[in-house]
Amino acid sequence: MDPAAVGSSEWSEIGKMLTSLWAVVLFIILFATNMLLGHNLIPSFVASRHIPETWQKTRPAFYALAIISFALAIFFVYRVVDLAGVLRDFWPDYWI
DSSP, X not given: OOGGGOOHHHHHHHHHHHHHHHHHHXXXXXXXXXXXXXXXXXXXXXXXTSSOGGGGGGHHHHHHHHHHHHHHHHHHHHXXXXXXXXXXXXXXXXXX
């Protein structure tokens, strides 16, 4: 691999790919957090009477945020796979 062969356009695409990869991590963390809050913590705290019963109404919002976060994570995974084609330009055997 010759580092001189990598031009500014390739570095730009690699930067976009890494940004998208970090977005995947962020949205998966948001998905997991919203699922934990909506599916585990709120019902448990309501059952143990640490929080009022009215908090049960917020569960659908947490589920909706979880679904949106998961959909965005899938979108960014697709984007990472699409942008990974730039690696073939200077390193043809990147699956090794």
